[in-house]
Amino acid sequence: MPTPTLDETLENPLALDNQVCFALAIASRNVIALYRPILEPLGLTHPQYLVLLALWDESPRTLKGLSHTLCLEPATLSPLLKRLEATGYVQRQRRPNDERTLDITLTVRGEALRQVAETIPPRVVAALNVPVEDLITLRDALHRVIAATS
Numbered sequence: 001m002p003t004p005t006l007d008e009t010l011e012n013p014l015a016l017d018n019q020v021c022f023a024l025a026i027a028s029r030n031v032i033a034l035y036r037p038i039l040e041p042l043g044l045t046h047p048q049y050l051v052l053l054a055l056w057d058e059s060p061r062t063l064k065g066l067s068h069t070l071c072l073e074p075a076t077l078s079p080l081l082k083r084l085e086a087t088g089y090v091q092r093q094r095r096p097n098d099e100r101t102l103d104i105t106l107t108v109r110g111e112a113l114r115q116v117a118e119t120i121p122p123r124v125v126a127a128l129n130v131p132v133e134d135l136i137t138l139r140d141a142l143h144r145v146i147a148a149t150s
Contacts, residue, residue: 020145034127038120042113043087047072047080049117052089052106056114060105063092071150089113 010018017023035046044052054069055061063081067074081104084090089110095101125132 024145031124031128034124035120038123042116045080048084049120051077051080051084052110052113052117055090055104055106055110056117060103063102063104066104084110 012018032046035049039046039049050070051066054066061069063074063077067077070077081090081092085092088107091105091107093103093105095103125135128135
């Protein structure tokens with residue numbers, strides 16, 4: 001049996017509520033807004049939090065590697081890193097043997113922040129009030145969308 005087309009599945013394929021892009025945009029904005037009051041006392045924005053998450057996975061990282069991991073252009077990432085360096089969470093340093101490579105390393109303060117950050121995901125899950133299994137299914141589906149659009 002052939003898979004139904006979008007036109008066959010949806011009564012009105014142009015209805016706003018039927019648009020994946022609309023649902024993704026609103027969901028993204030709303031979920032990121034949940035992080036704001038949690039991250040604000042730490043002096044972090046959501047993009048800075050994402051940088052720290054990547055560095056807690058692996059530090060040091062090169063600017064190029066971090067840019068690739070976060071799907072951000074180096075020109076977008078550099079100001080985030082400068083602000084994180086100003087707060088004492090990361091250190092940026094050129095490699096002595098290759099001036100073109102910029103290494104990003106967590107500081108002791110940045111490493112210590114990880115313990116506080118471990119409380120963030122459960123707080124967000126509680127605020128969403130959605131079963132964890134549903135969030136895992138959603139995350140996996142979003143990773144498939146990301147892979148399909150990359």
